[in-house]
Amino acid sequence: MARKYLSWFLLTITLSLFIESLVFSKGIKVKEVIDGDTIVLESGEHFRYVGIDTPEKDQPFYLEAKELNQKLVESKEIRIEFDLQRKDKYGRTLAYVYVGETFVNAELVRNGLANLYTVPPNVKHTEYFLKLQSEAKEKKLGIWSEAKKPEKNYLARRGSKRFHRPSCTVILSAPQKDLIIFKTKDQALKQGFSPCKICQP
Known part of the structure; x- marks a missing residue:
């Protein structure tokens, strides 16, 4: 009996999580x-x-x-x-x-x-x-639409999805072992990284 109730409980939780992930549409203005x-x-x-x-x-x-x-x-x-x-x-x-x-x-x-x-x-x-x-x-x-002067490479920190110019103050303090190096801006973008808001690469 306990196992049956546990199964129902787990099913209820699963359904709740599924419903919460759906699109809601009532009266949101x-x-x-x-x-x-x-x-x-x-x-x-x-x-x-x-x-x-x-x-x-x-x-x-x-x-x-x-x-x-x-x-x-x-x-x-x-x-x-x-x-x-x-x-x-x-x-x-x-x-x-x-x-x-x-x-x-x-x-x-x-x-x-x-x-x-x-x-x-x-x-x-x-x-x-x-x-x-x-x-x-x-x-x-x-x-x-605006072409920006390219850098020799671009940097990102492991665990972050932002990439930076090498001179960016945000990345300068990062340990070398934590750095990801991209040869081009396109390479960073294609891997899902976003431009830093500060250095705007």
Whole structure:
């Protein structure tokens, strides 16, 4: 009998986790767009688009990313999909966002207004975003339209998914044994690494 109850308990937990990972769609409305990848719901909850990263306020294409996000979601009802980790260190809810059939996170990447930003364990759509990023880069859309002076190599720290210029202050203090070296920027991007926000490689 105990074994039977244990089986039911495990099944219930499994079903709960499965249901929680599905897309939710009831009455979720966007009140405000903060920037290219952050929104506020009518409930006051802050949502951060997971898996992508858009330009900061002082960077090129910040306004374009924010404006596209506004066009896609502002004052509209959205559906959300969660990955394994629900919150970031700032307390924002991490989500994949949909309006109708439009996958908002993906649309920003497709238009060259966001780059892939992978933070495990949230990797559900990484391959799809990487494909869209490669296409946007090939077409030189948005953030990929401006050619930057290439470095001899680029560096990343093991355990991080950001890559840097060799002179970046963020990477200078890293022990040599913890460094990953890329010969080109493309090599880092194709392996799913995202550009550092500070040195902007």
